[in-house]
Amino acid sequence: MAKDVSHRIDDPREQAALVDCVELMELSVGRIKDSIVALESVIFNPHENAHARLRSVLANYHACLDGLNGSARSTMEPGLNDLIMRLNSENRKVMENLPKDIKTEGVVAEDRRGKYKTFVVQHPNDGETGYVIYVQNEA
Numbered sequence: 001m002a003k004d005v006s007h008r009i010d011d012p013r014e015q016a017a018l019v020d021c022v023e024l025m026e027l028s029v030g031r032i033k034d035s036i037v038a039l040e041s042v043i044f045n046p047h048e049n050a051h052a053r054l055r056s057v058l059a060n061y062h063a064c065l066d067g068l069n070g071s072a073r074s075t076m077e078p079g080l081n082d083l084i085m086r087l088n089s090e091n092r093k094v095m096e097n098l099p100k101d102i103k104t105e106g107v108v109a110e111d112r113r114g115k116y117k118t119f120v121v122q123h124p125n126d127g128e129t130g131y132v133i134y135v136q137n138e139a
Contacts, residue, residue, distance in 0.1 A: 009072055017067035021076065024060040025083075031057050 009015050035050040061080055068076055 009070075011070070014069060014072045017069070018072050018076075020067055021064035024064045025080075028057040028060045028083075031060075 009018065031053040035053040038046045038049040038053065040046075061083070064080060065073065065077065
């Protein structure tokens, strides 16, 4: 789908956003696979680990859509939404089985109730482990 869209885009910024989106979705596929492996393993807190990875997929989805405009967005959005609908179903299953004492590494709130206003500032760029960020709703 992305290759088909890229042939119809003349704007270099939209092309770059599409490339970024494809990279994010490739990372997301790996995170989904890692979540399945985590749930099937005997590692410490497998549900928490899987949940953190699935949440990163949702963050990638939002970052991808935020970067797309025009025909790239209108073409890619239905496929991305389908992926997320499936993920939300899996995420709900994981969340239902989560222990109640999940450790949150960072709290982000736009209205400054959290320690950070954006999670780009808080999220470390290295490491292989999951990182749980609690995003507070303004309401």
